[in-house]
Amino acid sequence: MKTLTSILAATDFSEHARTAIERAALLAREQESALRLLHVISSSSLDDLRNMMRGSAAVEHSVLEEARVSLHDTATILTRTTGVTAAEEVATGQVIATIRTAAEEADLLVLGARGTNPLRDLLLGTTAERLLRTCRRPVLVVKRAPKGTYGRVIVPVDFSSYSAPALAVAGLVAPHAHISVLHAFRVPFEARLHIAGATDDTIRRYCDEQRQEAARHIDRLMTQCLPHVPRQTCLVERGDPSPVILAQAQAQSADLIVLGKQGQSRAEELLLGSVTRHVLAGSTCDVLVVSP
Known part of the structure; x- marks a missing residue:
């Protein structure tokens, strides 16, 4: 790998993830790399939702659509502030495995240091830590807002x-x-x-x-x-x-x-x-x- 041609930034829409996406955009602009934003909805959470709502497809569709809108809004703000246009993807599946698989197609994976669930982070380790154990691509864990x-x-x-x-x-x-x-x-x-x-x-x-x-x-x-x-x-x-x-x-x-x-x-x-x-x-x- 002599240049960074593609960067993947995973987001759960938390503040830490927003900071990580900003850093990913700055790197993409500097390196002239393609940037892809990924949000993964847990399939087990969707299963729980289906059971709770007795198989209602409308609620599941609403969750997916809300995620797509949020990701598109994130990408729009990113373009406005950095000039970088990012590809957008909302996926469902096991979160760690889905991000790891997506990262195989990128030269760099960018993550926030913490997620939206502090209790889960405390018990299981952060998403970043869990991905670092098995991911074969370079993983950048962003801890502070970028200033350049x-x-x-x-x-x-x-x-x-x-x-x-x-x-x-x-x-x-x-x-x-x-x-x-x-x-x-x-x-x-x-x-x-x-x-x-x-x-x-x-x-x-x-x-x-x-x-x-x-x-x-x-x-x-x-x-x-x-x-x-x-x-x-x-x-x-x-x-x-x-x-x-x-x-x-x-x-x-x-x-x-x-x-x-x-x-x-x-x-x-x-x-x-x-x-x-x-x-x-x-x-x-x-x-x-x-x-x-």
Whole structure:
């Protein structure tokens, strides 16, 4: 994927979804991409409605028509404010599965951080979190109202197979941003090293070696994945990845964090990956999660 040719924005008409659609439109305008708006009506909710209304087709038709009108109004406002004309689709089915299937035809899926049902989000996880576990496309979770194109981006890397795809997509989504490539490292068994006889100089020398080695890795990654991004910074920090990432995002006033998706096994996918989950929960800026 060398350009973003198609963007899918899913909406439930919540405030978070409206913000996500605005961001999707700005990206579509910047990238000259096709934008598609999707609203999914739960088939199980429709079944409940049919049972409650004893099979009345008129009520079901009314629900569908109301959704189409709302989506069309959303698209009309979007065109007026951004100049972007979006395709519109109202679908019925299992919400997560329907969005995931639709996303297979897009280069990027854009979602709001929260939906219209806070209790369901609390019990089951947000729609964004549930989609991130299995979606194979890059997923952008929008957390704040956009004020323009992305200007400061942080891309955490751990030098696994997830790092290069994350960097490449960051350069694609935010080609004019200042991109900081961040690596966090830990000193193994640090609490026990002094007991084992390690001196402060030994630990300091280990940290210096880790920083130098990480900097060399980052330099190679930036040369490989960000050849056309002029503003780049290499950051190597000591500490646990999640708090280091969140602290750097705050310190740099980042408006986007781009993460490589963790979890190669089915079980790990369902858990989403602790770093991804913690950053998604703790960040105040948008988060883009990229599969390898």
